[in-house]
Amino acid sequence: MMDFGFSISPSSTMNLDKVDLTLYDRLCSIEPDARKCMACGSCSATCTAGPWTGMSVRKVLLDIQRGKDKEAAAMLKGCMLCGKCTMVCPRGINTRHLILSLCRIYGEDAK
Amino acid sequence: MIDRFASGFDPFVIPFLIGMAFVLVYCIIGAIRLILQLDAEDKKRFFISLITPKTIWKNLKDLFLNCLIHVKLWKRNRMLGFMHSSIAFGWFMLILLGHIECFIYMPHRVKLFYYPIFFNYFVAENETTIGGSVIFFLMDFFLLLVLTGIVLAIIKRVRSRIFGMRRTTKPSLLDRVGLYSLWLIFPLRLIAESFTAHISGGSFLTIPMNMMFKAFLGDQMNMLPTWWAYSICLCIFMCVLPFTRYMHIPAEMLLIPFRNAGLTIKHARRGFAKAQVYSCPNCGVCIDACPMSVKKANIKDTTVYLNRNIRRGNEKRIEEISDKCLLCGKCTAVCQVGVDGPQMRIAQRSIRNYGLEQDYSGIDITPFKEAVAAEASPDRVLYFAGCMTALTPAISRAMESVFRKAGVDYAFMDKDGGLCCGRPILMAGRFGQARQIIRKNKEIIKASGASTLVLSCPICYKVFREHYKLEGIRVVHHTEYMLELVKAGRLSPDAGSDVLVYHDPCELGRGSGIYEQPRELLRHTGELVEAEQNRDMSICCGGSLGSLTLGFDKREDLTRNALRNLKAGNPETIVTACPLCKTTFAMYSDIPVEDIAETVNKHLK
Numbered sequence: 001m002m003d004f005g006f007s008i009s010p011s012s013t014m015n016l017d018k019v020d021l022t023l024y025d026r027l028c029s030i031e032p033d034a035r036k037c038m039a040c041g042s043c044s045a046t047c048t049a050g051p052w053t054g055m056s057v058r059k060v061l062l063d064i065q066r067g068k069d070k071e072a073a074a075m076l077k078g079c080m081l082c083g084k085c086t087m088v089c090p091r092g093i094n095t096r097h098l099i100l101s102l103c104r105i106y107g108e109d110a111k
Numbered sequence: 112m113i114d115r116f117a118s119g120f121d122p123f124v125i126p127f128l129i130g131m132a133f134v135l136v137y138c139i140i141g142a143i144r145l146i147l148q149l150d151a152e153d154k155k156r157f158f159i160s161l162i163t164p165k166t167i168w169k170n171l172k173d174l175f176l177n178c179l180i181h182v183k184l185w186k187r188n189r190m191l192g193f194m195h196s197s198i199a200f201g202w203f204m205l206i207l208l209g210h211i212e213c214f215i216y217m218p219h220r221v222k223l224f225y226y227p228i229f230f231n232y233f234v235a236e237n238e239t240t241i242g243g244s245v246i247f248f249l250m251d252f253f254l255l256l257v258l259t260g261i262v263l264a265i266i267k268r269v270r271s272r273i274f275g276m277r278r279t280t281k282p283s284l285l286d287r288v289g290l291y292s293l294w295l296i297f298p299l300r301l302i303a304e305s306f307t308a309h310i311s312g313g314s315f316l317t318i319p320m321n322m323m324f325k326a327f328l329g330d331q332m333n334m335l336p337t338w339w340a341y342s343i344c345l346c347i348f349m350c351v352l353p354f355t356r357y358m359h360i361p362a363e364m365l366l367i368p369f370r371n372a373g374l375t376i377k378h379a380r381r382g383f384a385k386a387q388v389y390s391c392p393n394c395g396v397c398i399d400a401c402p403m404s405v406k407k408a409n410i411k412d413t414t415v416y417l418n419r420n421i422r423r424g425n426e427k428r429i430e431e432i433s434d435k436c437l438l439c440g441k442c443t444a445v446c447q448v449g450v451d452g453p454q455m456r457i458a459q460r461s462i463r464n465y466g467l468e469q470d471y472s473g474i475d476i477t478p479f480k481e482a483v484a485a486e487a488s489p490d491r492v493l494y495f496a497g498c499m500t501a502l503t504p505a506i507s508r509a510m511e512s513v514f515r516k517a518g519v520d521y522a523f524m525d526k527d528g529g530l531c532c533g534r535p536i537l538m539a540g541r542f543g544q545a546r547q548i549i550r551k552n553k554e555i556i557k558a559s560g561a562s563t564l565v566l567s568c569p570i571c572y573k574v575f576r577e578h579y580k581l582e583g584i585r586v587v588h589h590t591e592y593m594l595e596l597v598k599a600g601r602l603s604p605d606a607g608s609d610v611l612v613y614h615d616p617c618e619l620g621r622g623s624g625i626y627e628q629p630r631e632l633l634r635h636t637g638e639l640v641e642a643e644q645n646r647d648m649s650i651c652c653g654g655s656l657g658s659l660t661l662g663f664d665k666r667e668d669l670t671r672n673a674l675r676n677l678k679a680g681n682p683e684t685i686v687t688a689c690p691l692c693k694t695t696f697a698m699y700s701d702i703p704v705e706d707i708a709e710t711v712n713k714h715l716k
Contacts, residue, residue, distance in 0.1 A: 046502065048498045052474045052475075073467055076467055076469075077468070078469070078470075078473075079469060080471075080536060081469075081536040081539050081541075084501070084502060086663065088502070092662060093662075094662040096659065100539060100659060103465045103466065103468075104465050106466035108466060
């Protein structure tokens with residue numbers, strides 16, 4: 001086949017009935033407020049670490065709701081726990097605790 | 112004085128000896144274990160402190176003032192102070208005078224361990240003893256002192272409010288056994304000594320009691336049973352002591368030298384931390400002090416319950432209690448033995464396992480360095496606003512304006528965003544990650560060539576001061592810095608007529624010991640009134656980053672309570688020196704809330 005220097009990108013379709021939501025369910029059992037998130041992005045807008053590490057609480061939650069645990073983990077690693085996201089959250093979610101809880105339960109699969 | 116018994120022994124001393132042997136062996140083994148649990152560096156520090164004259168003197172002074180006289184309790188509440196010092200000092204004097212008595216009259220019996228304790232049973236007065244001598248008087252006097260203490264202790268059980276305590280802890284079953292046996296020891300001693308007072312001699316208390324007993328209890332047979340009861344009570348108290356709150360008595364004797372040696376908590380459950388746990392007398396003073404306890408649901412999350420659960424090994428509760436705390440440090444400020452509540456909690460948080468560890472090695476700090484880079488100069492000032500100030504830009508704007516008006520050569524380190532200072536992640540117990548951030552920030556600061564680092568956030572200030580070790584660079588909070596400028600004549604705020612109240616932020620006041628500078632600065636700009644509870648007793652605004660689990664929806668009562676406290680003097684404006692306190696107060700306050708930088712800036716031309 002002739003190489004035109006580009007290819008069709010792999011499908012990014014997601015079957016929400018089939019994704020593995022273990023992590024999200026586990027998170028909701030520890031921090032039920034995770035369900036309150038309306039993805040407004042205030043947290044990401046104020047984030048101290050965001051511009052330098054790619055951290056975004058909004059994206060982390062969205063990724064986890066779609067079973068994309070690895071992508072979420074990469075972002076969580078950049079969090080500095082400064083707590084600004086908690087202060088600006090219009091839904092009153094304790095995002096700082098949400099992040100810490102997530103960091104903890106990531107290890108649980110390994111056990 | 113002569114011996115009543117040639118053997119100098121009676122079986123009733125056996126219970127006392129058993130109790131004493133048990134408690135001594137237990138405490139000595141415990142103390143050795145705690146010392147062994149310290150790491151090599153701390154051990155060295157501790158042993159050096161034990162042979163340094165300065166710390167020896169300090170140890171002796173602290174032991175006398177805190178364990179016997181209970182000075183801190185006197186300062187808190189006179190009744191509480193009198194109760195404790197009468198029992199502790201009175202008992203100590205009884206033991207000391209008992210030994211002196213024995214030395215004077217029965218030197219050949221001193222080697223008998225129990226003899227000075229039961230002196231009055233074993234001796235008989237003869238013509239060589241001056242009847243009612245000074246020492247007898249003193250023995251009776253101190254016994255009376257202890258007895259008044261016991262009466263007060265009983266009243267305190269029923270009505271703790273008289274002693275300035277609204278809420279207190281519920282004693283456990285063993286605590287009660289210890290408590291009741293402690294209450295019984297001294298009345299029994301009085302009765303026992305009264306029964307033998309006509310033989311051994313006595314003073315104003317025991318002799319009349321003896322005469323009274325004779326009038327309606329002529330029987331000499333009562334003498335021995337009361338001495339037995341006295342000895343058994345001592346035995347019970349000493350046998351349960353290690354398992355009750357009374358363990359604080361021996362534990363504090365170890366905690367004071369530990370603290371004076373300059374040790375810090377290195378391990379959550381061992382060494383210094385363990386000494387603190389055992390030194391907690393479970394008095395519950397921290398319950399009333401805790402800003403969270405305005406809500407009944409939080410009462411069981413105070414430091415006293417943390418210590419209790421660590422002793423009981425209840426991991427689930429330890430986690431809940433240590434995560435909920437705001438780390439304001441007020442429990443430590445009121446604590447009589449100096450248990451460091453915040454540090455204890457951070458230590459508990461630090462031993463938790465996380466599956467995902469933060470890593471900041473990917474952050475490139477070159478642009479940050481370039482933005483502030485300049486030639487090193489003694490006049491250059493670096494201003495770091497911090498994350499919280501980023502949410503309250505009025506503060507950084509005011510600070511910049513102050514700098515300009517004073518003609519300061521300054522650089523704004525995180526004008527377009529920067530890294531966090533590391534304190535929040537430190538408070539979450541993730542020390543390794545905090546160190547990474549600290550290293551990066553340190554590099555940026557070094558590149559700035561500044562000789563002074565000004566912080567407008569007390570949270571940042573504390574970590575910069577304690578963990579950054581910035582050699583050659585002075586770390587100052589903006590309250591200190593602006594006061595310096597005013598004193599040097601570079602700023603001259605015009606005096607206004609506003610009535611201001613200053614709120615001491617936890618991390619600046621209790622955390623860093625800065626109380627006077629902000630007040631002095633505010634006196635230049637308006638009339639200053641004080642809050643009901645201020646300085647080291649100031650109430651946390653409720654916005655603290657210390658708590659990991661307490662959501663902002665659960666903090667409203669805390670903030671309202673702190674506001675009520677601030678408005679005691681009818682101020683027109685609340686001034687604070689922390690962006691977080693400002694944000695939190697502004698949510699619920701009906702009067703304006705300002706940062707001190709804004710107040711000062713308003714009064715500058």
